[in-house]
């Protein structure tokens with residue numbers, strides 16, 4: 001999703017110029033004609049969508065420094081880039097002291113403006129990523145780290161929040177990669193055990209003969225190879241939480257011992273004379289049907305009831321497709337930060353195909369797909385070419401790869417532009433409202449054809465195109481960007 005820039009300037013010409021520069025780089029734009037209006041916007045819901053502010057320092061009524069000071073009282077994080085007519089050191093120092101992130105002296109080149117905005121956004125993303133990793137390292141992740149607001153996920157989050165408020169044993173079920181461990185971490189981070197140890201055990205990955213010693217510990221010499229005393233995962237997790245992933249894979253003997261830990265709150269290290277008291281919250285997870293395992297005799301019924309006191313089922317991604325755009329945005333931000341890349345988002349038509357996939361490997365698969373796409377991407381927006389494993393899906397949807405969006409220009413720059421959309425109709429082929437089977441085409445498709453036709457008819461004169469279509473130029477640029485209408489300079 002494109003980020004939004006709020007332009008605050010009392011000069012309408014400056015605002016229009018900046019708007020054109022930002023929109024050409026793929027940003028959404030909001031405008032405020034004075035400082036008071038800017039503060040008003042930032043205090044509303046619309047302000048929450050703003051990612052960076054371009055702020056003129058010299059304005060009547062409320063100057064830029066005053067705006068900054070006011071803003072920092074309720075929003076310390078928003079990156080603010082100040083514009084000044086005079087490059088006096090004093091003014092710049094004052095602005096930086098008031099919390100500006102960067103400055104430039106007017107008139108600035110479009111490249112300078114965009115580099116400054118991109119840098120500010122990259123710093124925000126990096127800060128977010130650092131704080132997420134810090135929370136993870138400190139076992140203090142919360143439900144705000146769980147991305148997605150679909151109905152299916154929200155219900156799960158509400159359950160998780162309730163469970164976090166008590167010490168009740170939780171069984172998280174769901175397909176592989178749906179985020180079961182992430183939920184377990186969010187539960188611990190939202191509970192009074194936040195910041196305490198969080199120990200993950202993949203029960204399916206431990207050899208049968210070592211399960212007991214790894215979970216419950218052993219004394220020196222308890223068995224051949226036990227050269228030293230070992231505390232085991234439960235003692236390691238003392239005071240915090242143990243996450244037993246794939247709990248259905250535990251051998252029956254270990255299941256008996258686990259039941260004892262849950263009932264008595266103590267572990268029996270192998271070869272030890274006395275049990276050891278532990279205070280551990282148990283969260284277990286499985287992608288198997290444990291009730292079936294109980295019927296088949298491979299999982300103890302008493303342990304099943306003990307673990308399954310508070311079940312939470314994390315739905316597969318295909319049942320919460322509404323979450324896909326936000327997850328993609330999140331992963332683009334993460335991999336931009338990790339790989340020092342500057343990908344802005346996904347082209348609209350590409351996003352549609354991504355949302356339509358079933359993602360059998362769930363969020364893990366989506367995450368890895370975005371990681372690879374960010375590394376492959378050569379432009380600012382992820383295109384079909386960046387998803388080589390989904391070529392067939394893009395072909396079936398009629399989505400072509402193609403070069404990255406070229407920089408647009410308009411009549412103000414004295415350079416005509418021409419637009420070529422995959423579906424651009426010619427002038428002799430008026431836009432049809434019906435498809436080949438005689439059914440109504442979607443509004444989206446008709447609109448895209450109309451815009452492409454208008455750009456072609458009016459030779460890329462964007463003001464004229466916008467006027468003819470009866471929409472603002474910023475809306476026109478946004479639609480061109482969103483609808484993947486390729487725009488390139490005429491030769």
Ligand SMILES: Nc1ncnc2c1ncn2[C@@H]1O[C@H](COP(=O)(O)OP(=O)(O)OP(=O)(O)O)[C@@H](O)[C@H]1O
Pocket residue numbers: 145146147148174175176177178179180181182183245287330363364367
């Ligand atoms: N809601 C979410 N928001 C952001 N990232 C998520 C979300 N859910 C899962 N992830 C990410 O997806 C990846 C897989 O998640 P996780 O390991 O929690 O899944 P799992 O269900 O425990 O998988 P498995 O069953 O294979 O162990 C992780 O990198 C995790 O950070």
